[in-house]
Amino acid sequence: MDMSVASQGRVDVRDLHIRFQSKGQDFEAVRAANVQVRPGEFVSLIGPSGCGKSTLLNAVAGFLKPTAGQVLLDGQRITGPGSDRGVVFQQYSLFPWMTVRANVEFGLRMKGASANERQAQARTLLGLAGLLAFENHYPDQLSGGMKQRVGIVRALATSPQVLLMDEPFGALDSQTRVVMQEILTNMWQRLRISVLFITHDIEEAVFLSDRIYVMTARPGRIKAELDVPLPRPRTAAMTSEPEFAAMVKQIKGLIREESIAAMGGELSDGGLVGLSTEVGPQGVGHLV
Amino acid sequence: MSALPRIDTYPPPAAPAAPKAVSPIHVGQGVTPLPLPMPAATAPSLWQRFWQGRGATALLGALSIASVLLFWQLATHYKLDAYIRFNNIPTPAQVMEKVIEVNSSPKFVTNIGISVRRILLGFLVATALGVGLGVVIGRYRWARALAMPALEVFRPIPAIAWVPMSIMLWPDNEVSIVFITFLGAFFPILLNTVHGVQAIDPVLLRAARTLGAGEASLLRHVVLPGALPHIFTGLAVGMGVAWVSLIAAEMISGQFGIGYFTWEAYSLISYAEIALGMITIGVLGLLCSGGIRLLAKLAMPWQAHSTGAP
Numbered sequence: 001m002d003m004s005v006a007s008q009g010r011v012d013v014r015d016l017h018i019r020f021q022s023k024g025q026d027f028e029a030v031r032a033a034n035v036q037v038r039p040g041e042f043v044s045l046i047g048p049s050g051c052g053k054s055t056l057l058n059a060v061a062g063f064l065k066p067t068a069g070q071v072l073l074d075g076q077r078i079t080g081p082g083s084d085r086g087v088v089f090q091q092y093s094l095f096p097w098m099t100v101r102a103n104v105e106f107g108l109r110m111k112g113a114s115a116n117e118r119q120a121q122a123r124t125l126l127g128l129a130g131l132l133a134f135e136n137h138y139p140d141q142l143s144g145g146m147k148q149r150v151g152i153v154r155a156l157a158t159s160p161q162v163l164l165m166d167e168p169f170g171a172l173d174s175q176t177r178v179v180m181q182e183i184l185t186n187m188w189q190r191l192r193i194s195v196l197f198i199t200h201d202i203e204e205a206v207f208l209s210d211r212i213y214v215m216t217a218r219p220g221r222i223k224a225e226l227d228v229p230l231p232r233p234r235t236a237a238m239t240s241e242p243e244f245a246a247m248v249k250q251i252k253g254l255i256r257e258e259s260i261a262a263m264g265g266e267l268s269d270g271g272l273v274g275l276s277t278e279v280g281p282q283g284v285g286h287l288v
Numbered sequence: 289m290s291a292l293p294r295i296d297t298y299p300p301p302a303a304p305a306a307p308k309a310v311s312p313i314h315v316g317q318g319v320t321p322l323p324l325p326m327p328a329a330t331a332p333s334l335w336q337r338f339w340q341g342r343g344a345t346a347l348l349g350a351l352s353i354a355s356v357l358l359f360w361q362l363a364t365h366y367k368l369d370a371y372i373r374f375n376n377i378p379t380p381a382q383v384m385e386k387v388i389e390v391n392s393s394p395k396f397v398t399n400i401g402i403s404v405r406r407i408l409l410g411f412l413v414a415t416a417l418g419v420g421l422g423v424v425i426g427r428y429r430w431a432r433a434l435a436m437p438a439l440e441v442f443r444p445i446p447a448i449a450w451v452p453m454s455i456m457l458w459p460d461n462e463v464s465i466v467f468i469t470f471l472g473a474f475f476p477i478l479l480n481t482v483h484g485v486q487a488i489d490p491v492l493l494r495a496a497r498t499l500g501a502g503e504a505s506l507l508r509h510v511v512l513p514g515a516l517p518h519i520f521t522g523l524a525v526g527m528g529v530a531w532v533s534l535i536a537a538e539m540i541s542g543q544f545g546i547g548y549f550t551w552e553a554y555s556l557i558s559y560a561e562i563a564l565g566m567i568t569i570g571v572l573g574l575l576c577s578g579g580i581r582l583l584a585k586l587a588m589p590w591q592a593h594s595t596g597a598p
Contacts, residue, residue: 061498083500093495097513097590106509107499138590158499 008074009161009194011037011060016069018055028219029055032069035213035222037162037194044197044205044212046251048259052220053198054090057166060196061087073161083107086155090167092147094139100150101126101135107158125153128187145176149183156187162194169204181207182236189233202251206244207234214254217262224254378560383567386560396549400568403534403545406462407576410469411530418474418526419519422481427511432482439478447472447533451540465537465545472533473526480525484518485511517591520584527580531573546572 013035029052062081104122214224364379390396458464538547550565
């Protein structure tokens with residue numbers, strides 16, 4: 001595996017619109033979103049629940065077609081899923097019938113790599129994630145955190161240009177989550193791959209990212225773009241520094257407005273209009 | 289596929305990590321825990337250990353079989369006649385004698401061999417067609433729309449009801465019996481395969497596609513192994529129905545076979561042979577389902593580690 005700083009892996013989301021038909025109703029998930037991931041950059045997309053951040057990631061992964069706008073990888077239009085973009089899902093997505101190593105080797109097998117080549121690559125990456133001792137285990141024998149580490153390693157095994165992560169630690173308990181964030185930042189430090197990371201956890205986004213996009217409530221638009229000034233490599237100690245806290249506070253403010261807007265919207269959609277008065281004028285202002 | 293699932297909702301639908309077990313002495317929050325004696329701390333007695341071990345299971349199993357034999361022996365010895373009548377029922381000893389008698393000529397073993405061959409043929413064809421068609425129907429909407437209405441028409445017809453039609457349909461009596469056996473096994477295998485394919489977590493299909501799997505690889509490496517637990521359920525059910533169908537077909541239209549042997553014994557008023565035929569059918573069915581269980585264990589090594597394992 002090439003461990004040097006990536007020269008490829010530029011993601012360009014240009015003026016992306018995504019609409020669905022849901023139960024006969026037109027549903028606008030993403031509106032006029034512009035997102036960029038530069039080669040070797042760690043970028044997070046953060047926003048209130050249901051804001052369309054996962055939808056945007058799915059468009060980059062190739063699972064859904066944009067209604068309008070463009071999604072490019074290194075200048076090439078994305079037409080469907082492919083191994084040039086590794087995806088780590090929120091749910092555990094390991095194949096239960098394959099051992100840990102067979103899971104990691106799957107993408108290389110699809111590429112037609114030889115058994116030796118596959119094994120070498122898989123063992124290198126499993127070693128990096130501290131999972132070599134578990135290579136012959138089945139996913140059901142692993143803890144949630146270990147499963148998700150295997151998921152990351154599997155997505156990296158085909159040497160993709162970019163890693164797409166859809167709330168990968170969302171199902172983990174908070175202790176495991178913190179450890180996973182440290183493991184991920186260490187792995188990223190070694191591999192320097194482009195990452196597009198979806199999360200609703202502000203601390204997580206600040207700790208991991210070079211840059212953060214904050215999305216609005218539905219329909220998802222890009223509300224703000226912030227650089228994270230924290231130095232690399234990141235360590236757990238940084239989370240107690242004032243810079244970190246200030247950044248978190250700033251984003252919290254941005255998200256709060258949107259969360260209230262999202263809740264107000266949902267409540268009045270559900271027919272509970274009376275409750276929307278509780279959110280105050282700030283929330284109501286976003287309802288339209 | 290008109291609506292996309294809402295995958296961007298929070299809280300995440302995935303199951304949370306299992307909470308750590310807390311020992312009872314820590315439950316009283318803010319209270320200094322007293323070193324209470326824990327019942328689990330005492331060493332289990334020899335009796336308790338035996339009772340929880342394999343020995344007890346084997347003993348109870350033997351007891352279960354022995355009580356059936358004892359009841360049989362008593363009921364036939366005293367010619368029990370209380371609405372159900374044991375006057376003409378052979379005793380266990382008489383059946384034992386019969387076992388030795390029938391094995392002095394190759395006829396009995398030949399009958400068994402013929403039945404087993406019919407089962408294997410019918411079952412193998414049912415497995416190949418049921419799994420093959422089941423994967424296609426489960427995976428592709430057009431195949432489902434095309435095939436299911438026709439299959440639903442045939443499904444409620446029990447395999448035994450096909451006996452007269454089958455005799456007319458096939459040129460050879462042997463083939464028609466294999467066909468009946470096949471029909472018995474086919475539908476359980478097909479429907480379970482369809483269900484298994486449809487029950488595969490879509491995230492696994494997505495994951496495979498992002499890892500570069502094409503449709504053929506997807507079928508081979510994800511759809512088929514993903515459906516395997518359901519397929520084996522289908523095979524186990526199918527094997528049972530195949531035996532039911534085979535025995536009925538052999539009794540009605542057969543020459544040879546263990547079902548024919550049993551029915552012939554009834555015609556010849558050879559009571560011990562009826563019991564022997566029944567017991568043989570039971571043992572053969574047991575061996576076949578045991579074989580499928582073994583096959584499932586070998587084909588799905590990951591299942592040994594999933595839910596239920598400590």
